[in-house]
Amino acid sequence: MPTLDSPRSPDKLAYHGEGPGTVARLNFREKLEHLFRVARGRKRGLVLTHDNPDPDSIASAVALSHLLQVRTGVETDVAYGGIIGRAENIAFVEVLKLPVIPVSQIVFNDYDLVALVDTQPSVGNHSLPPSMPATIVIDHHPLRDESLRVPYADVGGDFGATSTMLVEYLRAARIEPDPELATALFYGIKADTRDLGRQTTGTDVDSYLWLFPRVDKHLLEQIEHPELPGRYFRLYHKAYERARVYGTAIVTDLGEVYSPDMVAEVAERLSFLSGMKWSLAYGSYRSQLYFSLRTKDRRMNAGRLIREVCLGRSGSAGGHGSMAGARIPLWGTRAQRAALKRELVKDFLERFGVKRERGVPLLEYDD
Numbered sequence: 001m002p003t004l005d006s007p008r009s010p011d012k013l014a015y016h017g018e019g020p021g022t023v024a025r026l027n028f029r030e031k032l033e034h035l036f037r038v039a040r041g042r043k044r045g046l047v048l049t050h051d052n053p054d055p056d057s058i059a060s061a062v063a064l065s066h067l068l069q070v071r072t073g074v075e076t077d078v079a080y081g082g083i084i085g086r087a088e089n090i091a092f093v094e095v096l097k098l099p100v101i102p103v104s105q106i107v108f109n110d111y112d113l114v115a116l117v118d119t120q121p122s123v124g125n126h127s128l129p130p131s132m133p134a135t136i137v138i139d140h141h142p143l144r145d146e147s148l149r150v151p152y153a154d155v156g157g158d159f160g161a162t163s164t165m166l167v168e169y170l171r172a173a174r175i176e177p178d179p180e181l182a183t184a185l186f187y188g189i190k191a192d193t194r195d196l197g198r199q200t201t202g203t204d205v206d207s208y209l210w211l212f213p214r215v216d217k218h219l220l221e222q223i224e225h226p227e228l229p230g231r232y233f234r235l236y237h238k239a240y241e242r243a244r245v246y247g248t249a250i251v252t253d254l255g256e257v258y259s260p261d262m263v264a265e266v267a268e269r270l271s272f273l274s275g276m277k278w279s280l281a282y283g284s285y286r287s288q289l290y291f292s293l294r295t296k297d298r299r300m301n302a303g304r305l306i307r308e309v310c311l312g313r314s315g316s317a318g319g320h321g322s323m324a325g326a327r328i329p330l331w332g333t334r335a336q337r338a339a340l341k342r343e344l345v346k347d348f349l350e351r352f353g354v355k356r357e358r359g360v361p362l363l364e365y366d367d
């Protein structure tokens with residue numbers, strides 16, 4: 001799930017040396033000094049991605065773990081909550097042999113340093129227990145105020161991917177990544193910025209070019225064009241069959257999905273239908289209802305809209321201008337669940353400004 005949205009601008013916040021704050025305004029050399037000061041002397045570190053992690057989150061976590069081990073000597077593991085479900089993401093971890101473990105296999109009390117990457121403590125899309133404070137947060141999404149209480153927070157700034165930030169850390173620390181790590185970071189930037197076409201900054205391009213000669217192109221090819229399981233095609237079949245077009249919005253109900261990140265993939269895919277301003281997909285996984293939203297209307301903010309719809313329903317939500325996601329706990333009888341879905345979709349359609357009764361099945365839609 002994409003993460004957060006906050007109107008707070010990081011450059012309004014200064015870092016005054018010691019103690020919590022955000023280091024976002026410092027250069028990466030200075031950031032390293034603070035980071036090492038916080039990390040040194042710890043016994044064991046854990047770097048945690050957001051749940052159902054995407055390549056940007058995984059690559060950043062592996063890179064941070066490497067940086068901490070090499071430069072501070074703190075032994076560090078990388079863990080993720082949820083599942084790695086999309087075929088590209090499974091291939092990403094397998095082909096690059098990335099050392100990541102499910103959070104169910106770790107004991108949090110074994111660690112005296114915990115880092116969150118590509119998410120923040122208050123976002124609600126990660127598996128860090130509330131009783132366990134984060135020591136380090138590195139994230140390219142807009143700053144949430146709670147992150148200012150973390151001993152080391154590098155949040156916000158002008159980056160299309162958290163992987164870009166980690167490339168800057170490695171360069172400042174003069175660490176030469178091996179081809180696997182370089183390929184991971186490269187793919188992390190590529191995926192988050194959709195080939196440098198979406199929410200991309202000069203620093204992303206610079207990191208991408210720095211990584212390019214270090215990437216193993218053969219490994220990259222295996223990640224980007226993986227074999228797909230039969231259930232992938234069945235899911236798409238259902239997605240197209242159930243999709244309805246409401247004026248400039250397309251909405252589909254995926255029912256039960258085999259992986260929550262497929263909801264985002266389908267929302268993205270359907271957003272390419274010509275004439276659409278909005279694309280919404282939803283599906284359930286382990287008694288949670290996942291929503292993913294895309295908009296092509298630059299005046300709209302998908303992150304804000306999805307939060308308005310979902311936060312009052314004890315869910316968590318995040319995202320930015322053009323893409324956002326949310327999850328809401330599902331409970332009650334079959335009928336109650338169906339009613340909740342209908343109510344949510346009605347709420348979304350109203351906010352899209354389209355007429356609910358004008359829905360046309362995608363398979364009958366002729367533009």
Ligand SMILES: [Mn+2]
Pocket residue numbers: 056057118140160161162192
């Ligand atoms: Mn990211």
